[in-house]
Amino acid sequence: MSGATTEYQRTEDGCFTAPLLLTYPYSRTVGETLARFFTSLRDGRIEGTRGSDGRVYVPPAEFDPITGDPCTEWVPVGEQGTVTSWAWQSEPQPGHPLDHCFAWALIRLDGADVEMFHAVDAGTPDAIVTGSRVAVRWSAERQGGITDIACFDLIPADMDDASAAGTPDEPPAAEAPRSPANADEVLRLRQPVAVTYEWSAGPAASGHLEGLLEGRLLGRRCTSCDQVYFPPRNGVCPRCAAPLGEEVEVGPQGTITTFCIVNVPFLGQRVKIPYVAAQIVLDGADISMQHLIQECEAHEVRIGMRVEPVWKPRDEWGPSLENIQYFRPNGQADTATIRATS
Amino acid sequence: MTRDVAIVATAQRPLEQHTRLTSVELIAPAIAAALRQAGLERDEIGFWCHGSCDYMSGQPFSFVSAVDAIGAWPPVVESHVEGDGALALYEAWIKIQSGECDTALVFANGKTTAGPIDRILTLQLDPYMVAPLWPGATAIAAVQARACLDAGVVTEAAMAAVVARSIADGIANPNVGWGTPATESELLARPYVTAPLRAHDCGLPADGTVAVVLAAGDAARSLCARPAWIRGIDHRIASQRFGAASLTESSSATSAAHHAGVGADRVDIAEIYAPFSHQHLLLTAALGLDTERTVINPSGGALCANPQMAAGLIRFAEAADRILAGVADRAVAHSTSGPCLQQNLVAVLEGA
Numbered sequence: 138m139s140g141a142t143t144e145y146q147r148t149e150d151g152c153f154t155a156p157l158l159l160t161y162p163y164s165r166t167v168g169e170t171l172a173r174f175f176t177s178l179r180d181g182r183i184e185g186t187r188g189s190d191g192r193v194y195v196p197p198a199e200f201d202p203i204t205g206d207p208c209t210e211w212v213p214v215g216e217q218g219t220v221t222s223w224a225w226q227s228e229p230q231p232g233h234p235l236d237h238c239f240a241w242a243l244i245r246l247d248g249a250d251v252e253m254f255h256a257v258d259a260g261t262p263d264a265i266v267t268g269s270r271v272a273v274r275w276s277a278e279r280q281g282g283i284t285d286i287a288c289f290d291l292i293p294a295d296m297d298d299a300s301a302a303g304t305p306d307e308p309p310a311a312e313a314p315r316s317p318a319n320a321d322e323v324l325r326l327r328q329p330v331a332v333t334y335e336w337s338a339g340p341a342a343s344g345h346l347e348g349l350l351e352g353r354l355l356g357r358r359c360t361s362c363d364q365v366y367f368p369p370r371n372g373v374c375p376r377c378a379a380p381l382g383e384e385v386e387v388g389p390q391g392t393i394t395t396f397c398i399v400n401v402p403f404l405g406q407r408v409k410i411p412y413v414a415a416q417i418v419l420d421g422a423d424i425s426m427q428h429l430i431q432e433c434e435a436h437e438v439r440i441g442m443r444v445e446p447v448w449k450p451r452d453e454w455g456p457s458l459e460n461i462q463y464f465r466p467n468g469q470a471d472t473a474t475i476r477a478t479s
Numbered sequence: 480m481t482r483d484v485a486i487v488a489t490a491q492r493p494l495e496q497h498t499r500l501t502s503v504e505l506i507a508p509a510i511a512a513a514l515r516q517a518g519l520e521r522d523e524i525g526f527w528c529h530g531s532c533d534y535m536s537g538q539p540f541s542f543v544s545a546v547d548a549i550g551a552w553p554p555v556v557e558s559h560v561e562g563d564g565a566l567a568l569y570e571a572w573i574k575i576q577s578g579e580c581d582t583a584l585v586f587a588n589g590k591t592t593a594g595p596i597d598r599i600l601t602l603q604l605d606p607y608m609v610a611p612l613w614p615g616a617t618a619i620a621a622v623q624a625r626a627c628l629d630a631g632v633v634t635e636a637a638m639a640a641v642v643a644r645s646i647a648d649g650i651a652n653p654n655v656g657w658g659t660p661a662t663e664s665e666l667l668a669r670p671y672v673t674a675p676l677r678a679h680d681c682g683l684p685a686d687g688t689v690a691v692v693l694a695a696g697d698a699a700r701s702l703c704a705r706p707a708w709i710r711g712i713d714h715r716i717a718s719q720r721f722g723a724a725s726l727t728e729s730s731s732a733t734s735a736a737h738h739a740g741v742g743a744d745r746v747d748i749a750e751i752y753a754p755f756s757h758q759h760l761l762l763t764a765a766l767g768l769d770t771e772r773t774v775i776n777p778s779g780g781a782l783c784a785n786p787q788m789a790a791g792l793i794r795f796a797e798a799a800d801r802i803l804a805g806v807a808d809r810a811v812a813h814s815t816s817g818p819c820l821q822q823n824l825v826a827v828l829e830g831a
Binding site: 148150152154157159163165167171194196198202221222223224225226227230231232233234241242243245251252253254255256262267282283284326328330332333334335336337338339340341342370371372373374375376377378379380 | 499500501503504507510511521534537539544546547548549550551552592593594595598599602606607608609610611612613614615618619621622623624625626629671672673674675676718720721722723726
């Protein structure tokens, strides 16, 4: 999972928002049954499995939906089938099988008893009805997955296996049994997911972000327990659920309450290791926040050390704590006691 | 032996068509209002249970930060259901049955408009065979609607009648309040979005929160003059495989209704969660509701406003409110999840 924000905006109701793209690069193992199905699809064949009641499932059932037993009997089925229900997608969306209007359909392939869900390139909604005969259109490049079937096409009556042969349920002859150990078998399915959200900071944190644009560190005081939160997330005190009240300017000096020395390199690291990440409670605040400590050796950092922020050049500021590049020792005497709540 | 458990208080935050509040900011006022209505302090709640969906809010592990809305200090007993808040209510009911607590506060937040909800709901489909096609929730429902129309179990006119009533009831519902009245013929004249569904056949995405307080036995009686007793509750799920079960009925709804005891007596009102208009008709039949004797969805239901993940628990709150207020003696509350009414939760609420 990764997330990325780009440009922020202020909305008319005073909230900072930004588009947030969340991506999940899912890669799924497919298991024995689906491996065979997807490998066959890649090789241009369609097979299903037979359930305990004799029904043939395409796509295959891994386990019988009624008895729960493994489905082990494979049945080759035809590349043509019958539409049993459909809907019209008038405006295709990103990721759809077709880039122009088309039908979604449940399709019972010849020789199968249970439908598969896919797209039919019907042209217009008038061209398709429940009962329409359709045929597989294979993808030009097949990798092993349901999208190896690009979509289905409507079959003109004279091209229809079912009407020509008069035996709509007769499947094609079974292929020779496949080797159980197919070194080239499809074992994984990549399903990248990408969704863009409108991320909103909400009204309470937006005042804090507005302050950061001006170089001010604004927290809020709980109306019940008087603790000052920085940042004031959500406008609610997480200890007592009371609303946060007045804005309180805190810092810029603060005290280190705890810290760690980072020696591990990782993807996206922006600071040279070793470096110190510390919890800092700003003067006037009751809750610590995390930031970097620089301009001193890592081994000199200690709990109780007094620090001050080093700001980026003003023209690089945004509504973000990243306006502060890091904190550095401010030369004041250590704070002897750190409040337990920090 | 089961313990007597009742809904003793409910609170909803009025729905919005798009909010920029954070999830915590949405939840906290509803929790506070439910506690006020029940006359309970936070530390008197034995169990907290939350329903929401990370994919919908666009925040992985959002339920972790949502605990901020409770004020979880000292630490509380809490659980989260990645689903509709009605399922969280079911978990809370079981927790009370276990004897571990006598009170529970159940809450749900539905920030449906934070992202492209129709596309996001693809992620609940079979990840191998269906999700790679990115059909979205509406297309799946539309295929089901066509099957129902073909089979003659619904008609477009009947779907329009359901929508017309939902709009009118939504306008009258203070937690909704929006909408423009339309006749059936006006609705039928509108274009399809994903034929055979028109835009109004699909629940309008909305943002909102709801909180419900449960209490057992004497605790319920001491908190509330007329608790809404949960006399039966059952949850059933069927395979989500298209074609494995009939699309023109909801056998899991029928089964849940049977085991919850819906048919044992007359039902004054029913609040059912139908995200699409044809599903309202399917559910009415599946739950065995008599439209002559039962007022179905006096709140307007989810067609006029569908804050997903809260919408099911809102049905429970709306049903309970009518028992609490004494305008109904026996009510049915229903919630659904998954494509094509895959999962169904049904409860029977009684005033005595």
